[in-house]
Amino acid sequence: MNLDRLVEEFAVNVAAQTDCIWNGDSKKGNRHAKRYLSAFDKLRAHGAAGRAALAGLFVHPRMDVRVKAAAYLLRYRTDDAKKILEDAAKREGMIPFIAAQVLRNWEEGVWNLDPE
Incomplete structure (x- = not known):
């Protein structure tokens, strides 16, 4: 699978998980989470090129997708990712709360979404 398709899979499934959460369907949301995690693992296997491709989501129209990409790229694109977060x-709401928690974990040294 090429990098663009993996990035698209990541974005589509992050958005779908968020939509499932809003609709109260955690079971279906968990399936989407597994899919975007799988896409991230495959992107990470491509090293710097995979992470650079994922950074393309920093300008995605959906905040949840931007925040999730930034959360996973904090170690590699720290300044850009922190700005997004x-x-x-x-703002207010679930996604802004998640962004704040990611930043807090980063500052406390307990962030570990992409350990290396």
Whole structure:
């Protein structure tokens, strides 16, 4: 699978999981989470090229997709990822709360979404 398709799979499934959460369907949401995690693992296997491809989602129209990509790329695109998370955290709602938690975990040294 090429990098663009993996990035698209990541984005589609992040958005779908969020939609499932809003609709109260955690079981279906968990299936989407497994899919975007799988896409991330495959992107990570491509090293810097895979992570650079994922960074393309920093300009995605959906905040949940931008925040999730930023959360996974904090170690590799720290300044860009922090800006996205900080911008999201200024708002209210579930996604801004998640962004704030990611930043807090990063600052406390317990962030571990992409350990290396």
